[in-house]
Amino acid sequence: MLAPKPVPTNDKGFAALKDAIIARTGHHYYVDKDYLLRDRLDRRLAATGCASLADYLALLGQPKRGALEWQELxxxxxxxxxFFFRHQEQFAALRDVIFPDLIRTNTHxxxxxxxxxxxxxxxxxxxxxILLERLLGAALRDWTIEILGSDISARALDQARAGVFTDWALRGMPAAERARDFTAMPDRRHWRIAxxxxxxxxxxxxxxxxxxxxGGSADWAGFDLILCRNVLIYFAPARIAPTLSALSHCLSPTGWLMVGHSDAIAALPRHLRVVELAGTMAFRRPDRSEAAPPRFPWQPNLLRPAEASGPGSEVRRLPIPPLPPAEVSAFQPEPGRRTAPPLAVIRALADAGRLTEAAVACRLAIEAAPLDARLHLYDGIIAQAGGDGAAAEAALRRAVYLAGDLTMAHYHLGLLLLDGPAPEAGRRSMAQVIRLCAALPQDAVLLESDGLTPRELVEQVRLRLRAWRG
Ligand SMILES: C[S@@+](CC[C@H](N)C(=O)[O-])C[C@H]1O[C@@H](n2cnc3c(N)ncnc32)[C@H](O)[C@@H]1O
Structure with missing residues (x-):
């Protein structure tokens, strides 16, 4: 048996390095995986000859060598x-629905x-x-097809450009089909793409x-199809919504967006339409002809990640829009005087990316009205957007305790728990949402839902549960 590794948190440089890595790559995944991260850092220490993690952090900060070392890290x-054709049901949807639609709409x-x-x-x-060649056949030569692959890892991209794959990466393709698109290498274990x-x-x-x-740059606009699968699962919750939202703005008006089954369905951009497909789903911009855009419950609009950008982050600090003057004047915390801010101020602060201030404002409001379940609901949503799952769960549980019929509190608790270590409890919260909704008039507007009707909320719950099971 292997001896356990030394506790990495004893090394003073570790915490700073971990923060810098998470801020730059979004890999919140490492937040509770110190041993894994330490193991990977040890390899870079050996490769660079750095004696300590603090030395290594200093190396990352150097102008030229630092940039190169970040790539290695x-x-x-x-x-x-x-692997090829990963998630067969998504490729079936691409083959049967999405590409036929795109080919039809873009024939001109x-x-x-x-x-x-x-x-x-x-x-x-x-x-x-490969799929497009199968679908278009000889007509492919009349089409201009641009396929762009991007990744943070330069090493992965070098491999992608070389186009050589192992048997393992081809496990999603029947052996009989390989010969059409690949040539076997002499070792018979590697295959080169045509x-x-x-x-x-x-x-x-x-x-x-x-x-x-x-956002808005032509390089990243006008895509007919964007796949971003199995990437967002590694990101901090507060990073997922802005990234998804930004991706959706890169779509052409008739474009499609597909994410992986486990990627952040809870953080769907509010302005996108969900299209259900056999065994999966995809997202589109709303039809212009649609009477009303789809509605989603409120979540802080983190497109302006003022607090999210940390050391080494490439996310620029964007200007924070001023809060409406009337609302600001209602919330002037003076020394010695604790003023309870109205909900509009709490939401405006959160929408401006000022999550810490929004959380403080919410606490002040709760001090003034501790039994107001709505405030605990907002406290939970804001904590969740800030990546503090434990505080979010506690706040949402307080909300459902204080008002058992506050449907949106059960819904947000359900979203949180489905993504956590006790998903079965999340499923029970969602079942409660469905029960509460069934007892209401279907065209009523749910409290604190930003205009959702019971029917619309149940639809979202069903999608979420399907994604969770998938
Ligand atoms: C699990 S792979 C998914 C590959 C492919 N999309 C699929 O589903 O088979 C995740 C990829 O996301 C990339 N990635 C992680 N963080 C990223 C970031 N901040 N920007 C761009 N790519 C990132 C990783 O380098 C990795 O290659």
């Missing part, structure tokens, strides 16, 4: 598991723009190239965390 700490210009965001060594975008696919793809290094700040 990013390659070391990212998890690049991928015969062009498609596709982005695989977080593509690792390229199995996902190459699968798309040049006609390889030359169609372009790979660029890109950190998804910088996307909210790049």
């Amino acid at each position: 990013e390659a070391e700490i990212t998890i690049g598991e991928t 210009r015969r062009a498609l723009r596709i982005w695989s965001a977080g593509c690792a060594v390229g199995a996902e975008p190459y699968s798309i190239a 040049d006609r696919h390889r030359l169609r793809l372009r790979f660029v290094q890109h950190n998804l965390l910088s996307l909210p700040a790049e």
Whole structure:
């Protein structure tokens, strides 16, 4: 048996390094995996000859060598598991619904723009190239197909450009089909993708965390299809909503967005339409003809990640919009005097990305009205957006204790628990949401739901439960 490793938190440099890594890559995943992170850092210490983690952190801060070393570290700490045609039901939806729709809508210009965001060594975008060739057949030569693969890991992208894969990466493809798209290498364990696919793809290094700040740039606009699968699961909750929202702004008006089954369905951009497909789902912009855009319950709008950007982060600090003057004047915490702010101020602070202030404002309001279940509900939503799951759960439990019929409190608690270590409890909260909704008039507006009716909320619960089971 292997001896346990020394506790990494004893090393003074570890906490600072861990913070810098999470801030730069979004990999909140490491927040409770010190041994795993330490193991990966040890490899970089050995490779660079640094004597301590503090030395290594200093190296990362150097202008030239630091940038190169960050690339090595990013390659070391990212998890690049991928294979061809991963999640068959999503590829079936691409084959049967999404590409037929895109081909029909874009026939006049015969062009498609596709982005695989977080593509690792390229199995996902190459699968798309293969699928499109199968679908378009000889007509492919009349189309301009741009397939872009991006990833934070430069090492993964080098492999993607080389286009050589192991048997293991091809496990999602029937052996009989491989011969059409790959050539076996002499060792018979590696396969090279055909040049006609390889030359169609372009790979660029890109950190998804910088996307909210790049919004509007032509490089990242007009995509007919964006796949961002099995990437957001590693991110801190507060990073997921802005990233998804920014991705949705990169879609063409008729474009489709697909995320992995475990990627953050709770943080869906509010302005997107959910399209249910056999065994999976995808997202689109709302039809112009639709009478009303889909509604989602309130969550802080973190598109302006003022508090989210940390050391080494590539997310620029964006200007925080001023709060409405009337609302601000209602909340002037003076020394010695504790003024309870109204809910509008709490929400405006959270929407401006000022989560800490929003949380403080909420606590002040709770001090003034401790039995107001709505305030505990907002306290929970804000804590959740800030990545503090334990505080969020406690606040939401207080809300349901104080008002057992506050449907939105059960809903948010359900979302939180479904993603946590006790998902069965989350399923029970969602069952309670369905029960409460069934007892209400279906066109009523639910309290603290931002306009949702019971019918709309139940639809969201069903989608969420399906994603959880999937
Ligand atoms: C598990 S792989 C998923 C690959 C592929 N999308 C799939 O589903 O098979 C996750 C990939 O996301 C990349 N990634 C992680 N954080 C990223 C970030 N902040 N920006 C861009 N890519 C990132 C990792 O380097 C890794 O290659």
